[in-house]
Amino acid sequence: MRARRRSGLIFAGLTLLVAAVAVLSVGVGAVPIPPSRIVNLVAHASADPASARDALVILNIRLPRTLLGLMVGAGLAVSGALMQGLFRNPLADPALVGVSAGAGLAAATIIVLGDGVLRSLGLPGPLPYAVLPAGAFLGGLAATLGLTLVATRSGRTSVTTMLLAGIALGALTGAMTGLLVFASNDRQLRDLTFWSLGSLGGASWTKVAATAPAILPVLAAVPFLGRGLNALVLGEAEAFHLGIPVERLKRAAILLVAVAVGAGVAAAGVIGFVGLVVPHALRLAIGPDHRRLLPAAALLGGALLVLADVAARLVVAPAELPIGIVTALVGAPVFLWLLLSGQRGFDG
Amino acid sequence: MTDCSTPRLWSRRALLAGAVIGVVPGVSRAAEPAARIASLGGAVTEILYRLGAAERVVAVDTTSLFPANVLREKPNVGYLRALSAEGLLSLGPDLVIAAEGAGPPEVLALVREAGVPVSLVREPPTPEGVLDKILTVGHLAGLAPAAERLAAEVGARFAELARARARIGRRARALVILSVANGRMMAGGRGSSADGILALAGIDNAVTGFDGYKPIGDEAILAAAPDAVVMMQNGTDAPSPDGVFAPGTALGQTPAAARRALVAMDGLTLLGFGPRTPDAARDLMQAIYPDLPRD
Numbered sequence: 001m002r003a004r005r006r007s008g009l010i011f012a013g014l015t016l017l018v019a020a021v022a023v024l025s026v027g028v029g030a031v032p033i034p035p036s037r038i039v040n041l042v043a044h045a046s047a048d049p050a051s052a053r054d055a056l057v058i059l060n061i062r063l064p065r066t067l068l069g070l071m072v073g074a075g076l077a078v079s080g081a082l083m084q085g086l087f088r089n090p091l092a093d094p095a096l097v098g099v100s101a102g103a104g105l106a107a108a109t110i111i112v113l114g115d116g117v118l119r120s121l122g123l124p125g126p127l128p129y130a131v132l133p134a135g136a137f138l139g140g141l142a143a144t145l146g147l148t149l150v151a152t153r154s155g156r157t158s159v160t161t162m163l164l165a166g167i168a169l170g171a172l173t174g175a176m177t178g179l180l181v182f183a184s185n186d187r188q189l190r191d192l193t194f195w196s197l198g199s200l201g202g203a204s205w206t207k208v209a210a211t212a213p214a215i216l217p218v219l220a221a222v223p224f225l226g227r228g229l230n231a232l233v234l235g236e237a238e239a240f241h242l243g244i245p246v247e248r249l250k251r252a253a254i255l256l257v258a259v260a261v262g263a264g265v266a267a268a269g270v271i272g273f274v275g276l277v278v279p280h281a282l283r284l285a286i287g288p289d290h291r292r293l294l295p296a297a298a299l300l301g302g303a304l305l306v307l308a309d310v311a312a313r314l315v316v317a318p319a320e321l322p323i324g325i326v327t328a329l330v331g332a333p334v335f336l337w338l339l340l341s342g343q344r345g346f347d348g
Numbered sequence: 349m350t351d352c353s354t355p356r357l358w359s360r361r362a363l364l365a366g367a368v369i370g371v372v373p374g375v376s377r378a379a380e381p382a383a384r385i386a387s388l389g390g391a392v393t394e395i396l397y398r399l400g401a402a403e404r405v406v407a408v409d410t411t412s413l414f415p416a417n418v419l420r421e422k423p424n425v426g427y428l429r430a431l432s433a434e435g436l437l438s439l440g441p442d443l444v445i446a447a448e449g450a451g452p453p454e455v456l457a458l459v460r461e462a463g464v465p466v467s468l469v470r471e472p473p474t475p476e477g478v479l480d481k482i483l484t485v486g487h488l489a490g491l492a493p494a495a496e497r498l499a500a501e502v503g504a505r506f507a508e509l510a511r512a513r514a515r516i517g518r519r520a521r522a523l524v525i526l527s528v529a530n531g532r533m534m535a536g537g538r539g540s541s542a543d544g545i546l547a548l549a550g551i552d553n554a555v556t557g558f559d560g561y562k563p564i565g566d567e568a569i570l571a572a573a574p575d576a577v578v579m580m581q582n583g584t585d586a587p588s589p590d591g592v593f594a595p596g597t598a599l600g601q602t603p604a605a606a607r608r609a610l611v612a613m614d615g616l617t618l619l620g621f622g623p624r625t626p627d628a629a630r631d632l633m634q635a636i637y638p639d640l641p642r643d
Contacts, residue, residue, distance in 0.1 A: 201452070313432060319425050320432040
């Protein structure tokens with residue numbers, strides 16, 4: 001009873017946190033806009049020409065950016081929690097199912113070779129910008145499906161094979177990306193670097209509209225996996241005897257992660273650490289029950305990524321830091337502090 | 349102003365329309381020049397300053413390194429290719445002049461949506477490219493007459509450079525090293541800005557095996573057998589011949605080492621392809637061919 005009340009409190013707190021962070025993210029930025037005008041703009045989308053620029057900054061820059069951050073952060077954190085549950089390993093993160101590797105290779109290929117391919121086909125360049133996120137998403141999905149096929153023998157997906165094959169795939173795509181880096185010119189190299197550090201800077205309503213259909217269904221599906229993942233902690237055979245459709249559960253989790261992370265990477269580049277830190281922090285606070293952990297991870301992941309984005313655009317304004325730098329710079333010490341201050345070790 | 353550069357200049361004005369990509373139509377810059385310009389790109393900023401528009405520049409990017417006080421005086425919106433829409437808009441520019449490759453494209457789209465015209469200026473590493481750039485930037489800033497004067501002046505310097513180039517007897521072959529990281533040297537190959545400045549200075553590029561800037565290995569350095577080595581100087585931190593041509597290193601066994609022919613020049617001056625390019629090429633030429641007769 002007490003545990004239930006406690007987790008209820010934590011959920012209320014997390015929801016409040018998301019709301020507060022969203023308000024902060026819409027309220028602050030390089031362009032100073034008084035709060036009263038923001039309320040006015042958001043409430044009425046007023047057509048006052050004097051505030052046309054402010055309207056654009058709020059409605060077309062900060063709002064889509066905040067929504068994109070909430071979705072991508074939620075997707076990454078939930079994916080991290082799913083992976084840790086599925087692999088029964090606290091170190092697991094979405095990279096293990098090859099999404100990031102596949103998406104990264106696809107993105108590098110498009111950045112380095114895209115314009116050349118276009119030219120050789122006699123088409124006018126440059127490549128439409130949407131090709132990069134779309135390619136990254138498909139690359140991530142393809143890598144995960146490939147890995148799942150490799151790891152599946154007579155209808156059973158071996159999590160261990162998948163993990164090892166994932167490491168091999170990571171090495172392979174890493175080498176191929178290295179080859180592309182070698183072939184790239186200075187400009188392409190810079191693009192690759194910035195892409196691999198991630199940013200929400202390119203957020204637009206188009207991106208929000210393209211990302212929502214991928215991430216929102218994943219977030220909606222997640223509550224149905226909680227019970228199965230809880231049983232899986234005991235082992236696959238034990239979960240099976242408890243009546244959990246283990247194979248379906250594994251495949252569903254892998255697919256959901258591939259879709260959520262693929263869409264996140266496509267929209268904002270590679271953003272590290274959210275998927276690792278958020279589930280661990282929550283486990284220390286509300287325990288390992290996936291039925292509570294997964295939705296809580298969605299809330300905290302979204303809030304943290306948006307908060308990191310606020311920092312990324314304020315610290316060096318009017319310039320911007322890549323958000324991957326902020327998440328790792330803040331995430332790593334916080335993670336260490338959590339480990340040291342927590343009563344429970346992860347191996348206990 | 350010399351007579352050999354002026355006629356070419358007028359025909360170049362016709363190219364102007366082609367040199368500007370993406371000017372918002374219907375905005376007449378000649379009628380009312382922009383009062384607040386965001387200048388993104390080392391050469392663009394350098395040109396605006398040379399044209400006397402320093403007061404009107406309200407934002408620069410991290411590559412705007414010349415004149416040296418720019419980055420101290422003006423707000424820096426970050427790296428040219430990783431701009432922030434809100435950051436740019438917060439400085440209230442009414443015109444953005446950027447080197448081509450500025451981005452990301454979604455950010456530029458947002459800036460245009462806010463009613464701020466964004467003009468991208470092409471940057472081919474040739475004398476024509478430099479003159480086009482000067483005229484284009486001047487036209488955009490409403491300083492066409494000043495830009496024509498500057499272009500004529502720079503064009504005359506290029507013509508002077510061409511005459512000096514004609515006096516070179518045996519052409520030297522040089523290796524341009526952009527940077528040394530972890531013992532690996534990045535050398536300028538075909539089509540790089542290093543290749544362009546060497547050509548202007550009447551020097552052959554010793555590296556012909558690859559395009560752009562690539563790491564170069566010891567064997568490739570020996571095979572290139574350069575007569576001279578050109579390196580970048582960061583501030584006062586100049587590379588010394590003793591270090592560069594140390595015995596036992598690949599560079600120490602090249603013809604350049606025997607002549608101790610090492611030239612260190614500031615990176616942006618040498619590779620920036622702005623108004624100072626003819627002078628940079630002239631300095632490089634003088635350093636490589638010290639016995640070349642003067643005008």
